[in-house]
Amino acid sequence: MKPFAYPRIFIVGLGxxxxxxxWQLYNSFMPLMLGxxxxxxxxxxxxxxxxNFANIFLIPLIAAWSDxxxxxxxxxLPFLLVGMPLAAIFLLLMPHYVNLATLIAVDVGFLLAMTLFRAPTVSLMPDVTPPDKRSxxxxxxxxxxxVGTLITLFGLAKLYDSNKPLPFAxxxxxxxxCAIVLVLYVKPLVGKLRFAASVDSDASEQKEPGPAGLVSGLKRVFTSRDRTALCILAAIFCWFVxxxxxxxxxxxxxxxTLGLTAGNATLTIGFFSLAFxxxxxxxxxxxxRFGRxxxxxxxxxxxxVLFLLLFLTRDLMAIRALLLGGGLFWALVNIHSYPLVVSFAGPGKIGLYTGLYYFFSSVAQTVGPALLGAFMDLFGGKWMFAGSAVCMLAALAFLLLARRAAARQSS
Structure with a gap:
């Protein structure tokens, strides 16, 4: 069997x-339902x-467990077989809330179901892909x-204004x-394709069970003399905030702030996803060609730069044009962040380093909406863009520190 095949990656990408x-349905309409x-x-x-609060504790453990x-x-696959149908049930229930308590209850159930299969789904890619092909x-x-995000933003979002339950169904x-297709396709590959990064690995660490393995992985990152991985994870935290x-x-x-309908507001952020x-x-x-x-x-x-420009304008066409540029730049960031983290994984630790990636990104995504929401409450809606620009500056500083740490280590 070929070690790398594009059709295989497209099938795995269905997850x-x-x-x-x-997720785009949830992010677009849950804030409005809560409103x-x-x-x-x-x-x-x-x-x-x-x-993301649940992800901080559960996703790293589930990812390490799946190793x-x-x-x-x-x-x-067992995580997908349980988690995806459960998430589908809660998604069907989500728009049928009758009070805040039922909405929160369905929200929590949905989030726990998504947490169960998210990291194992993402870990399928490095499982079936050689390290040099992961970007x-x-x-x-x-x-x-x-494509999934665009389908939601440009297709399902319009349905929300006229038939709220339909996009969720x-x-x-x-x-x-997608769960059925993945099980039918991936199950025959089980045991035939397994790739791990080429860095050294501590054999005793590989044998540790889920929570102990995660703690050991975090300890290794924070205590290693090579600060490259820690700086990269700190940068990931900042840009995800x-x-x-x-x-x-x-x-x-x-x-x-702009006075748009829910559908048009969702359509506007869709320009970001289109460029991505x-x-x-x-x-x-x-x-x-140039390095990650x-x-x-x-x-x-x-x-x-683009978030600063968004802070300065309220013209809808200009906002959409800037979001197009933002999606392009986000592709330069997001495509390489996960492969960069798992490049530090040794044999048998893809799930562990996937967990570390989700630990830092999930903490960030817990802090981000509340932090920028507080900016909006205190100073006005546009100030979320100013806060985001500061976060990007901090992420860039950590990346520069990572490059210096890598240079010191190699010398």
């Missing part, structure tokens, strides 16, 4: 496609960060995810269909 469809009961944007942002699970369906493969995976169907805050709060900004899709695959090949950290640095700097 990320399904996640992106339902029926809660006026404070900071409080709404805090509730939107509940998923060690041994079933006839392999390591990752290209991640470009394809993110292309699939971007379609999202649930997407989850079920900035990005997730804007992603979660943009529909609120569009409706309450168009540049996802080319971004993967750019890293092959330089390409990410260009993307972070570009995002910082």
């Amino acid at each position: 990320f496609f399904a996640i992106s469809v339902v 029926d009961y809660i006026e404070s944007k900071a409080l709404r942002g805090s509730i939107m960060g509940l998923d 060690r699970l041994d079933t006839r369906f392999g390591q990752r 290209q493969a991640n470009g394809i995976i993110n292309l699939m995810g971007g 379609i999202g649930a169907a997407v989850l079920i269909v 900035g990005y997730s805050g804007v992603e979660a709060q943009f529909t609120t900004y569009g409706v309450e 899709i168009l540049f996802a695959v080319p971004s993967g090949f750019l890293a092959k 950290i330089p390409i990410i640095s260009v993307g972070i700097a570009g995002l910082g």
